[in-house]
Amino acid sequence: MKNRITALFQKQNKNILSVFYTGGFPRLNDTIIIAQQLQKSGVEIIEIGIPFSDPVADGPTIQDSNKVALDNGMTLPLLISQIKEIRKTVTLPIILMGYFNPVMQYGVERFVKDASAAGVDGLILPDMPLHEFTEKYKDLFDQYNLSNTFLIAPTTSAERIQQIDHASEGFIYAVAASSTTGARSDFAPEQITYFEKLQNSKLKNPFLIGFGISNRATFSKAAEYGAGAIVGSAFVQLLKTSSDFEKDIPSFVKNIKG
Amino acid sequence: MSNKQNTRFHVNEQGYYGQFGGAYIPEMLYPNVEELRENYLKIIQQPDFKEEFDHLLKTYVGRPTPLYHAKRLSEKFNATVYLKREDLCHTGAHKINNTIGQILLAKRLGKEKIVAETGAGQHGVATATVCALMGMECIVYMGKIDMERQRPNVERMRILGTKVVPALSGSMTLKDATNEAMRHWINNPTDTHYIIGSVVGPHPYPDMVARFQSVISEEMKIQLTEETGNPFPDYVFACVGGGSNAAGAFYHYLHDENVNLVAVEAAGKGVDSGESAATTALGKPGVLHGSKTLLMQTQDGQVVEPYSISAGLDYPGIGPIHAHLFDTGRVKFVSATDDEAMNAGIQLGRLEGIIPAIESAHALAALSQFEFDQDDIVVVNLSGRGDKDLETYIRWGKY
Ligand SMILES: Cc1ncc(COP(=O)(O)O)c(C=O)c1O
Numbered sequence: 021m022k023n024r025i026t027a028l029f030q031k032q033n034k035n036i037l038s039v040f041y042t043g044g045f046p047r048l049n050d051t052i053i054i055a056q057q058l059q060k061s062g063v064e065i066i067e068i069g070i071p072f073s074d075p076v077a078d079g080p081t082i083q084d085s086n087k088v089a090l091d092n093g094m095t096l097p098l099l100i101s102q103i104k105e106i107r108k109t110v111t112l113p114i115i116l117m118g119y120f121n122p123v124m125q126y127g128v129e130r131f132v133k134d135a136s137a138a139g140v141d142g143l144i145l146p147d148m149p150l151h152e153f154t155e156k157y158k159d160l161f162d163q164y165n166l167s168n169t170f171l172i173a174p175t176t177s178a179e180r181i182q183q184i185d186h187a188s189e190g191f192i193y194a195v196a197a198s199s200t201t202g203a204r205s206d207f208a209p210e211q212i213t214y215f216e217k218l219q220n221s222k223l224k225n226p227f228l229i230g231f232g233i234s235n236r237a238t239f240s241k242a243a244e245y246g247a248g249a250i251v252g253s254a255f256v257q258l259l260k261t262s263s264d265f266e267k268d269i270p271s272f273v274k275n276i277k278g
Numbered sequence: 279m280s281n282k283q284n285t286r287f288h289v290n291e292q293g294y295y296g297q298f299g300g301a302y303i304p305e306m307l308y309p310n311v312e313e314l315r316e317n318y319l320k321i322i323q324q325p326d327f328k329e330e331f332d333h334l335l336k337t338y339v340g341r342p343t344p345l346y347h348a349k350r351l352s353e354k355f356n357a358t359v360y361l362k363r364e365d366l367c368h369t370g371a372h373k374i375n376n377t378i379g380q381i382l383l384a385k386r387l388g389k390e391k392i393v394a395e396t397g398a399g400q401h402g403v404a405t406a407t408v409c410a411l412m413g414m415e416c417i418v419y420m421g422k423i424d425m426e427r428q429r430p431n432v433e434r435m436r437i438l439g440t441k442v443v444p445a446l447s448g449s450m451t452l453k454d455a456t457n458e459a460m461r462h463w464i465n466n467p468t469d470t471h472y473i474i475g476s477v478v479g480p481h482p483y484p485d486m487v488a489r490f491q492s493v494i495s496e497e498m499k500i501q502l503t504e505e506t507g508n509p510f511p512d513y514v515f516a517c518v519g520g521g522s523n524a525a526g527a528f529y530h531y532l533h534d535e536n537v538n539l540v541a542v543e544a545a546g547k548g549v550d551s552g553e554s555a556a557t558t559a560l561g562k563p564g565v566l567h568g569s570k571t572l573l574m575q576t577q578d579g580q581v582v583e584p585y586s587i588s589a590g591l592d593y594p595g596i597g598p599i600h601a602h603l604f605d606t607g608r609v610k611f612v613s614a615t616d617d618e619a620m621n622a623g624i625q626l627g628r629l630e631g632i633i634p635a636i637e638s639a640h641a642l643a644a645l646s647q648f649e650f651d652q653d654d655i656v657v658v659n660l661s662g663r664g665d666k667d668l669e670t671y672i673r674w675g676k677y
Contacts, residue, residue: 076461079461119565121565121575124564126579146305151292171305176305176309198306199306
């Protein structure tokens, strides 16, 4: 079967909305219904976070969701079994995003195999070194038809952007600001300059802009430069306060996408 | 040092010690860490850097620190015991060797601000001190629990003009303070240098910190030669939190296999009590704070909250160099409980008139686990003094 991420970008290269949430949050089994509601609401990609005790790249909102998920009893094997369940009804591309240590303990090879079998299309492991991926894992990912997405930041050099583009499959995750995750309401001028630089750097992969995307204004601005955007903290915040996912998730998505 | 034998215990070009080390960091930190990696050796090997570093260590820190022949302690353990008096460094611990080095490096990299984490507060104070010295702005993250148990150090940092920010996540100790310092660096990547306080973190930090601390064993060699005619002792003991004082005390002996190197971890209430920080006994290879190392964790890869009465040893990992030294068997790892350390600390006070930091008391506590020959030369690295721990000693009572 064709990788769903590759297939998506072949047919659509604008206004892609990818929504991130933490697996096992706010309640252990909410992972499943949230995915179903996101599909119903018309997002293009679902990104599910693997909870970790020490999420150093995350701001308070996602840190808190990691802690709650772990307190709920979330584990990586359980998350993989939830994804199997999600796959019974959800056809969108699914990405797992997480810190390297839980994956390392599961065993990278076993993880890639099990995630792929459960219906995962791609991985984002922000603290996995680029050279470790290209030297040790790239063939494995290819064998199991999983895409791997690397991050680039405003401080990433032009040379390294090319290296990352070369090693990436699917899309690149352009971090909008030099920051941890967290919702923001607007972009600063230097962020726009950075988006323009990316747009002009002739990457072979499309890029999605993430970190700080929280509303229609930031989404449509990001979508002007990239293939779309990723919303995380703002959505996790909604999940924390919502008492009615079936109503609140579609209206959240509609608010962002228009 | 091109021959293989001599690099066996040092970092390789890729930043690894055997299977441990590396730089497992999100892209937002990559350019900062890369900038350091590209420049640290060049800078610290420049003559003007060395000169300024050595001069400050001498005139400001008070180096060389004495190597003291502890006669009554020697009698007690039936050996010739020397104490390397890092407790006499300005600010009261070895930590300042590293902060002097890093602040000079930060200045040469054109950085304007400093961020640091601290556990016992010794590294925080040492960082606050050098920032005052250099007129740089400083923020220190410290676990809320540690702020309570090391209150005098919090106030010392504040007097020195540093902003102390409580880390409120996780166990609210050193691990969480490190997370917060890294987040701060992610959010302030261009003007800020992160002064890590131990031989932990992504490459090149472990190697850089070990080099700055290696002055400890450099001096030991000279001082032992003066005292005994031989630069090589039979044993060197040091406590290990992240492992910077141990790395410094072992550094120039790593390739002399006749020197027995002993690292002492904090067993807390007992290695198997569930309240411990004895990483080599309880840990497995994992990734935390940017490096692959031994790590206390669940089967699912979640980091376990450590415990020790000593804030400076209350950390769920060890530096990758130590994971490698453990793996290769070059260093023997043992542990001491809270009780054993407190008793050893009080004992040193009674026998030698020196009240050690509770961290250092762990190294002393391990002496009773060994059978020495009378003519064995034993050096204990006394990494810090007990002033900061007075409240803990008082609460402990039993003296
Ligand atoms: C006096 C003293 N010794 C030892 C340590 C532990 O650190 P390391 O293992 O890096 O030497 C600390 C840490 O705060 C300390 O204050």
